[in-house]
Amino acid sequence: MPLYETESFVLKSYDLADADRIVVFFTREHGIVRGVAKGVKRLKSRFGALLEPFSVVDLTFFHKEDRELVNIQSVELVRSSFEAASELAYLSTFSYIAELLSTFAPPNDPNEKLYRMVKAVSEIKASNERELAAVRAYFELWLLRLGGYWPELKACAACGREISDTEETMTDSSFRIFCCNCRQVKGNRTLSPEIRRLFGDIQARSPNDFVTACPATQVVLAEASAIMQRMLEAAAGRTIRVPQFAGDRSHTR
Numbered sequence: 001m002p003l004y005e006t007e008s009f010v011l012k013s014y015d016l017a018d019a020d021r022i023v024v025f026f027t028r029e030h031g032i033v034r035g036v037a038k039g040v041k042r043l044k045s046r047f048g049a050l051l052e053p054f055s056v057v058d059l060t061f062f063h064k065e066d067r068e069l070v071n072i073q074s075v076e077l078v079r080s081s082f083e084a085a086s087e088l089a090y091l092s093t094f095s096y097i098a099e100l101l102s103t104f105a106p107p108n109d110p111n112e113k114l115y116r117m118v119k120a121v122s123e124i125k126a127s128n129e130r131e132l133a134a135v136r137a138y139f140e141l142w143l144l145r146l147g148g149y150w151p152e153l154k155a156c157a158a159c160g161r162e163i164s165d166t167e168e169t170m171t172d173s174s175f176r177i178f179c180c181n182c183r184q185v186k187g188n189r190t191l192s193p194e195i196r197r198l199f200g201d202i203q204a205r206s207p208n209d210f211v212t213a214c215p216a217t218q219v220v221l222a223e224a225s226a227i228m229q230r231m232l233e234a235a236a237g238r239t240i241r242v243p244q245f246a247g248d249r250s251h252t253r
């Protein structure tokens with residue numbers, strides 16, 4: 001039974017039986033890994049405090065070829081998300097990111113670019129809700145791009161004309177873009193110049209630069225995220241749950 005060691009993010013964990021928990025990791029070298037942590041609910045367990053969402057850990061595990069779940073051998077903390085994770089807005093943003101990752105990152109398949117992007121996003125010092133909304137939008141767009149789902153938004157899908165920076169556009173249910181002359185088709189949704197500028201900004205800037213320097217308001221960021229959530233759901237073929245933590249932190253600890 002081969003033994004592996006890899007840096008990884010803790011994404012989430014849930015109860016299995018008795019004192020055991022299933023833990024979902026996003027690893028640098030093996031993509032998504034699901035493993036069993038034994039005895040995690042017992043007081044002073046060797047795993048307990050390490051399993052905060054978005055803690056960075058060195059994970060060692062055994063993997064039998066025919067098993068979906070790996071056996072966790074050890075988890076060593078590299079960087080804790082403890083302080084930040086006690087903020088509800090931080091927790092809900094990163095739980096959503098964890099949900100997206102466990103949906104889109106394939107199991108037991110490394111993706112170095114995606115790992116580096118997640119790491120950069122996790123290191124952003126977001127200090128308020130607007131910045132967290134920017135973190136979320138940044139992550140969504142790059143997840144779509146790295147997954148090959150980002151739509152072509154430069155030229156009109158009907159007449160082929162290049163879209164100008166200021167014109168009002170619409171997209172259809174497949175996220176094809178239509179210029180100001182071709183846009184009025186039933187069922188199409190508005191895609192404003194402001195949102196397109198935001199999409200351009202995300203692709204042109206580093207995560208930290210985008211989050212701290214982008215001029216977009218929280219309302220515009222939320223509108224952009226709503227559009228990208230629809231793209232992500234279309235790509236996943238299902239609804240993606242946005243975790244809510246209103247006033248309840250108990251189940252996250």
Ligand SMILES: [Zn+2]
Binds near residue numbers: 159160178179182
């Ligand atoms: Zn057109």
